[in-house]
Amino acid sequence: MIVSDYLERSTKLFPNKTVLKFGDRNYSYQEIDGLVNNLSTNLKKIGIGYQDRILITTGNKPETIISILAASRIGSIFVPINPHLKWDKFSSVCKTSQPACIVMDEAMEENIIKEKENLEKVQFISCGQSSISGIDRVRFHRFDTITEKFLSEYKVNKPIDVDIASIMFTSGSTGEPKGVTLTHGNIDSASSSIIQYLKNTSEDIILNSIPLSFDYGMYQALMAIKFGGTIILERSFAFFNLLLERIHNEKVTGFPIVPTMAEILFKLGNLKDFDLSSLRYITNTAQALSPTTIIKLKKLFPDVEIYSMYGLTECKRVSYLDPKLVLEKPTSVGKAIPNTEIFIIDEKGMRINEPGKIGELGVRGPHIMLGYWNDPITTEKVIIKGNFPGDRVLLTGDMFKFDDEGDFYFIGRKDNLVKIGGEKASPVEVERVIESIDGITSCIVISVPDIILGNKFICIACRMNDISEEYVKKYCSERLEKFLLPKKIIFVNELPLTSNGKIDRQAIIRNINNYWKE
Numbered sequence: 001m002i003v004s005d006y007l008e009r010s011t012k013l014f015p016n017k018t019v020l021k022f023g024d025r026n027y028s029y030q031e032i033d034g035l036v037n038n039l040s041t042n043l044k045k046i047g048i049g050y051q052d053r054i055l056i057t058t059g060n061k062p063e064t065i066i067s068i069l070a071a072s073r074i075g076s077i078f079v080p081i082n083p084h085l086k087w088d089k090f091s092s093v094c095k096t097s098q099p100a101c102i103v104m105d106e107a108m109e110e111n112i113i114k115e116k117e118n119l120e121k122v123q124f125i126s127c128g129q130s131s132i133s134g135i136d137r138v139r140f141h142r143f144d145t146i147t148e149k150f151l152s153e154y155k156v157n158k159p160i161d162v163d164i165a166s167i168m169f170t171s172g173s174t175g176e177p178k179g180v181t182l183t184h185g186n187i188d189s190a191s192s193s194i195i196q197y198l199k200n201t202s203e204d205i206i207l208n209s210i211p212l213s214f215d216y217g218m219y220q221a222l223m224a225i226k227f228g229g230t231i232i233l234e235r236s237f238a239f240f241n242l243l244l245e246r247i248h249n250e251k252v253t254g255f256p257i258v259p260t261m262a263e264i265l266f267k268l269g270n271l272k273d274f275d276l277s278s279l280r281y282i283t284n285t286a287q288a289l290s291p292t293t294i295i296k297l298k299k300l301f302p303d304v305e306i307y308s309m310y311g312l313t314e315c316k317r318v319s320y321l322d323p324k325l326v327l328e329k330p331t332s333v334g335k336a337i338p339n340t341e342i343f344i345i346d347e348k349g350m351r352i353n354e355p356g357k358i359g360e361l362g363v364r365g366p367h368i369m370l371g372y373w374n375d376p377i378t379t380e381k382v383i384i385k386g387n388f389p390g391d392r393v394l395l396t397g398d399m400f401k402f403d404d405e406g407d408f409y410f411i412g413r414k415d416n417l418v419k420i421g422g423e424k425a426s427p428v429e430v431e432r433v434i435e436s437i438d439g440i441t442s443c444i445v446i447s448v449p450d451i452i453l454g455n456k457f458i459c460i461a462c463r464m465n466d467i468s469e470e471y472v473k474k475y476c477s478e479r480l481e482k483f484l485l486p487k488k489i490i491f492v493n494e495l496p497l498t499s500n501g502k503i504d505r506q507a508i509i510r511n512i513n514n515y516w517k518e
Contacts (some may be wrong), residue, residue, distance in 0.1 A: 001157055002184040003072035007033055014228050021232045022062050023301040030205050035147045039070035042146045050075040050157060051164060052100035057108040059083040060235045063143055064129050064212045065221050067103045075159035079167045082213045082499045083107040086103040087114050093169050093178050094118060096374060134221055161185035167373050168215050170313040179373030180313045184492035189366040190316035191223050193338045198281060202228035206254040207246050210235040214500045215313050216285055220256055240264045244274045249407055251278040262293050263441045287409065287502040290435030291330035298327060306372055310410060315368045315394055318342055319408055331408045340365035344400055358411055361400040368394045418455045420445045420483045430457055430486060433479050434472060439465045441513055442495055444503050445486060448516060459486040460508065460515050462495060490515050
């Protein structure tokens with residue numbers, strides 16, 4: 001099944017049902033299908049065709065969802081990116097993907113002006129009102145105009161599930177964007193698996209404030225359309241009271257979050273003003289919820305299923321923990337999602353079958369990416385041969401272990417492991433302990449050079465009360481081996497975040513001198 005099939009099928013089943021709510025605007029399945037059809041045929045009219053790349057930079061707006069579905073319908077490749085991407089990253093994405101079309105709003109204009117010499121043949125579709133200086137009017141279109149019905153029809157050759165559907169750009173350890181290349185089949189396999197374990201039905205109403213340029217956010221919309229539900233789209237989670245009002249008024253059943261959102265929720269003193277009893281489940285991925293956060297969420301929502309999940313853009317989703325076990329195993333990410341196999345590999349490439357042993361996580365399944373766009377060398381490093389010709393295994397670069405019941409535990413990034421006094425050490429292990437302290441809202445552990453030990457850990461943390469450095473160190477000493485103990489605890493008011501709401505580890509490392517001075 002291709003991505004635009006989700007809309008076509010659900011439109012036949014629920015033509016007048018609301019599929020999308022944005023602000024005070026409601027869109028029915030039939031209306032969205034009409035807009036998608038108009039945009040797809042007009043994209044063909046301006047010369048956009050099979051496997052052409054369409055950069056979509058409009059953020060959390062209906063135009064993003066409509067553009068994704070229209071690109072899918074004509075066999076083009078949709079490339080959603082953060083509209084607030086800095087110019088150097090935007091330039092890198094353009095050079096890598098070579099777009100034929102850019103769907104944009106005002107937030108992207110400055111980047112396009114800087115990059116316009118390299119975009120001489122690109123068609124632009126603007127959701128704003130102003131034109132861009134120096135861009136030929138023949139190549140400049142208004143979104144509201146190009147989604148109107150034209151008399152002339154353009155034949156569309158429908159793609160199949162092995163065709164490339166999307167390029168999702170993600171930053172690696174170098175910070176340079178890498179284009180994760182996904183087929184329609186990859187996306188459909190991941191969507192089907194997630195819908196299965198979340199037990200989604202057409203009655204579900206999903207509130208999404210996660211960026212659509214982030215796969216976690218994009219899949220919320222695609223899955224809701226696939227199972228015939230409703231997606232309520234918010235620009236961001238900055239105004240959390242608005243999200244609570246939406247849950248209250250719209251009877252939301254599914255609420256995807258990141259840890260930052262949970263911390264904002266805990267600080268609000270007016271939760272009793274909202275009826276949140278419609279919630280059936282809360283999901284989390286990208287950055288793990290701390291045990292303390294999970295306990296607080298269960299106290300606030302005792303009847304809501306909390307799904308702790310693990311995944312990466314290269315295959316969307318890998319595992320989830322049975323919600324019945326979140327209090328028993330708060331640091332686990334559970335078992336493989338349906339139709340997926342996961343296992344641990346040692347340094348020699350052999351599978352580890354012993355509980356408690358640490359190795360790199362490998363993944364098999366139909367949702368594994370084709371590779372990195374125009375980057376076969378990096379692709380060969382992460383996708384290796386499996387059990388038979390054509391079988392492929394994704395090496396995640398993440399270190400894991402599993403317990404006696406087969407539930408998996410994230411230890412840390414392979415390239416983040418350091419040696420302290422000859423012992424392998426993971427900062428994530430230390431972070432979990434410190435985040436279990438009541439009053440610590442978030443933290444990050446960084447290694448810095450040490451003359452004697454080679455490396456040592458320091459912790460940068462946010463706190464809600466007057467927790468002292470001495471208390472944190474004593475707490476750690478009772479729960480961690482000596483070589484893992486952080487040598488310094490630095491308290492700050494806030495930690496830098498990525499656009500996806502995760503703690504920006506790379507930004508802290510780049511500016512470590514602002515936090516840590518010998």
